[in-house]
Amino acid sequence: IQKDILQNQSHKRFNILTGEWILVSPHRTKRPWQGQQEKQAGDKRPSYDESCYLCPGNERASGDSNPQYTDTYAFTNDFAALQSKSDPFIINDGLLRAESELGTCRVICFSPDHSKSLAHMDTSGIENVVNLWQEEFRQLGSREDIRYVQIFENKGAVMGCSNPHPHGQIWAQSSIPNEVIKKDKRQKDYYENNQKSLLSDYIHQELSNKERLVYENGHFVVLIPFWAVWPFETMIIPKRQQAHIGQLSAEEKTGFADAIRFITATYDKLFDCSFPYSSGIHQAPTDGKDYDHWHWHMSFYPPLLRSATVKKFMVGYEMFAMPQRDITAESAAQRLRELA
Amino acid sequence: IQKDILQNQSHKRFNILTGEWILVSPHRTKRPWQGQQEKQAGDKRPSYDESCYLCPGNERASGDSNPQYTDTYAFTNDFAALQSKSDPFIINDGLLRAESELGTCRVICFSPDHSKSLAHMDTSGIENVVNLWQEEFRQLGSREDIRYVQIFENKGAVMGCSNPHPHGQIWAQSSIPNEVIKKDKRQKDYYENNQKSLLSDYIHQELSNKERLVYENGHFVVLIPFWAVWPFETMIIPKRQQAHIGQLSAEEKTGFADAIRFITATYDKLFDCSFPYSSGIHQAPTDGKDYDHWHWHMSFYPPLLRSATVKKFMVGYEMFAMPQRDITAESAAQRLRELA
Ligand SMILES: O=P(O)(O)O[C@H]1O[C@H](CO)[C@@H](O)[C@H](O)[C@H]1O
Ligand SMILES: O=P(O)(O)O[C@H]1O[C@H](CO)[C@@H](O)[C@H](O)[C@H]1O
Numbered sequence: 052i053q054k055d056i057l058q059n060q061s062h063k064r065f066n067i068l069t070g071e072w073i074l075v076s077p078h079r080t081k082r083p084w085q086g087q088q089e090k091q092a093g094d095k096r097p098s099y100d101e102s103c104y105l106c107p108g109n110e111r112a113s114g115d116s117n118p119q120y121t122d123t124y125a126f127t128n129d130f131a132a133l134q135s136k137s138d139p140f141i142i143n144d145g146l147l148r149a150e151s152e153l154g155t156c157r158v159i160c161f162s163p164d165h166s167k168s169l170a171h172m173d174t175s176g177i178e179n180v181v182n183l184w185q186e187e188f189r190q191l192g193s194r195e196d197i198r199y200v201q202i203f204e205n206k207g208a209v210m211g212c213s214n215p216h217p218h219g220q221i222w223a224q225s226s227i228p229n230e231v232i233k234k235d236k237r238q239k240d241y242y243e244n245n246q247k248s249l250l251s252d253y254i255h256q257e258l259s260n261k262e263r264l265v266y267e268n269g270h271f272v273v274l275i276p277f278w279a280v281w282p283f284e285t286m287i288i289p290k291r292q293q294a295h296i297g298q299l300s301a302e303e304k305t306g307f308a309d310a311i312r313f314i315t316a317t318y319d320k321l322f323d324c325s326f327p328y329s330s331g332i333h334q335a336p337t338d339g340k341d342y343d344h345w346h347w348h349m350s351f352y353p354p355l356l357r358s359a360t361v362k363k364f365m366v367g368y369e370m371f372a373m374p375q376r377d378i379t380a381e382s383a384a385q386r387l388r389e390l391a
Numbered sequence: 392i393q394k395d396i397l398q399n400q401s402h403k404r405f406n407i408l409t410g411e412w413i414l415v416s417p418h419r420t421k422r423p424w425q426g427q428q429e430k431q432a433g434d435k436r437p438s439y440d441e442s443c444y445l446c447p448g449n450e451r452a453s454g455d456s457n458p459q460y461t462d463t464y465a466f467t468n469d470f471a472a473l474q475s476k477s478d479p480f481i482i483n484d485g486l487l488r489a490e491s492e493l494g495t496c497r498v499i500c501f502s503p504d505h506s507k508s509l510a511h512m513d514t515s516g517i518e519n520v521v522n523l524w525q526e527e528f529r530q531l532g533s534r535e536d537i538r539y540v541q542i543f544e545n546k547g548a549v550m551g552c553s554n555p556h557p558h559g560q561i562w563a564q565s566s567i568p569n570e571v572i573k574k575d576k577r578q579k580d581y582y583e584n585n586q587k588s589l590l591s592d593y594i595h596q597e598l599s600n601k602e603r604l605v606y607e608n609g610h611f612v613v614l615i616p617f618w619a620v621w622p623f624e625t626m627i628i629p630k631r632q633q634a635h636i637g638q639l640s641a642e643e644k645t646g647f648a649d650a651i652r653f654i655t656a657t658y659d660k661l662f663d664c665s666f667p668y669s670s671g672i673h674q675a676p677t678d679g680k681d682y683d684h685w686h687w688h689m690s691f692y693p694p695l696l697r698s699a700t701v702k703k704f705m706v707g708y709e710m711f712a713m714p715q716r717d718i719t720a721e722s723a724a725q726r727l728r729e730l731a
Binding site for chain 1: 423
């Protein structure tokens with residue numbers, strides 16, 4: 052009976068990691084769409100593009116040239132949003148409060164091959180990316196001025212990505228960002244009350260029910276969280292509790308790469324296109340405090356709703372009130388499972 | 392010296408209404424843009440479009456016909472995200488929490504003229520819209536099952552608007568949404584500690600400094616808040632503290648309409664286009680509790696950054712960490728002032 056209600060009536064669901072609610076309107080998919088259509092990503096790309104500033108050997112805006120890299124390559128963004136050279140400052144002027152935010156922005160090339168995306172790479176190629184993330188996380192995280200390391204990817208023009216060469220980014224900064232603070236608080240409370248991580252218990256519940264499960268291997272679970280906001284939002288969660296990706300064992304690294312390969316390739320099949328998304332890893336801050344309560348995870352936020360050209364807009368109501376979705380997590384998970 | 396720092400170095404600013412920080416990277420506008428270009432809104436529209444389901448006299452998806460309305464018109468959305476017919480329920484199943492969300496979605500036509508937008512209407516035409524908002528707020532807010540009334544507009548295809556006929560929406564629901572809860576808490580704390588509303592003191596400070604002021608009339612202030620997220624985000628704030636729009640005097644209504652006219656017309660001049668945005672009014676909940684601490688306000692969140700076709704993307708970093716902006720509130724305010 053409960054399952055039925057959730058597939059038919061407007062309701063809200065609780066995000067156990069952030070403490071926020073989202074509105075679900077399962078009946079709303081019947082609405083016709085006469086609004087904006089996204090452009091589809093163009094034809095096949097060449098393996099090397101001489102005008103691409105991420106391809107091996109090419110020159111960048113800074114005047115530096117990329118090396119002839121053969122698997123992955125990382126460098127500091129030539130237009131970094133975070134700077135590390137300035138002095139720290141704090142401004143408190145009546146009701147105006149500002150503080151310096153120091154840090155750095157790194158660009159992470161996933162492959163020398165301009166034509167690829169994670170969805171086309173094999174597990175060992177993706178393992179190279181995981182290795183690079185680990186290395187960057189360790190190096191950046193050990194810096195005195197860095198308290199949080201945000202690993203993410205914007206894929207597709209519709210997600211603000213301006214270069215189709217397969218790449219992600221890392222922004223590392225001196226304070227702990229909003230979204231991480233929310234997840235830190237709730238994981239901490241749960242751990243103190245239950246001596247287990249919140250996500251350990253959550254994946255236990257999802258694995259016994261399987262309604263929202265999309266994929267599983269020996270070390271990782273891929274699922275649509277009960278509180279998903281984006282139409283086909285997924286999470287990759289390690290089965291063993293770990294605070295950050297620095298703690299991955301060699302075997303777990305392969306499992307993580309396999310999970311990424313699975314979900315990105317499945318996404319591409321959904322609407323038969325190079326599926327756009329923003330993905331990111333949420334993990335423990337690197338300020339040296341105790342984060343035993345953290346259970347790191349990777350999330351994918353893909354905007355497409357109905358087809359390769361019709362996305363979900365998070366606009367007026369969503370900006371001013373709360374996120375809203377039109378299909379349920381359960382029906383989205385079923386569609387992804389059927390494609391696999 | 393402080394002013395200089397804020398125009399040149401990466402820093403974070405504090406939103407006094409939500410308690411959240413945003414990252415400001417003033418140096419980042421130099422970045423070249425090779426990414427997605429938005430389509431520009433088409434040529435002039437006719438005053439009446441026979442295929443538009445919002446024009447007077449036309450038939451809608453439900454089979455109902457619009458009356459021959461002459462100034463404004465409101466009806467219940469034929470594909471409402473919130474339903475009011477079902478029974479309330481609560482689900483608590485291990486770590487899964489869901490609750491019914493009852494309510495209604497209204498469509499608010501601003502004018503019978505298909506070719507117009509708020510930017511083209513005169514003050515008395517906009518006053519009719521304000522009157523309708525008041526009436527809807529009173530009616531919906533007095534319902535037992537409605538605790539919050541969200542008035543908003545999505546303008547432009549890039550903001551998910553599927554019909555260019557000038558219109559906004561109202562979603563009224565049985566619980567108080569996330570964004571409103573945040574603003575309620577901080578306004579309440581401030582009011583208890585200072586016996587004045589947070590925004591009274593804030594506009595007092597902004598009016599003495601004027602760096603972020605965009606426009607002012609006898610009853611309203613239009614400014615770019617110190618903590619603005621969107622490139623040309625603005626707030627319209629009544630000078631007299633009031634918890635909700637039901638408390639507007641006749642004179643204040645004219646002042647509010649004048650402020651809306653001013654900012655929407657100025658936006659259109661900025662990039663010489665019909666300027667897209669989502670706007671919304673945040674005001675006191677309607678659950679009958681004491682909200683004397685509230686100071687209602689209207690915000691505009693416009694996505695365009697550099698031109699009519701290049702917008703700011705709130706994607707990877709912004710979704711996973713915190714909002715980030717490339718131009719400062721001060722330089723954006725100056726540009727808007729210069730256009731006026
Ligand atoms: O209600 P509309 O105009 O059909 O839809 C638009 O506004 C809604 C409320 O912000 C959003 O949920 C939709 O994604 C958007 O396309
Ligand atoms: O860094 P890029 O790829 O130039 O820029 C992209 O990602 C950034 C981080 O999410 C965003 O701030 C930009 O709006 C987006 O266009």
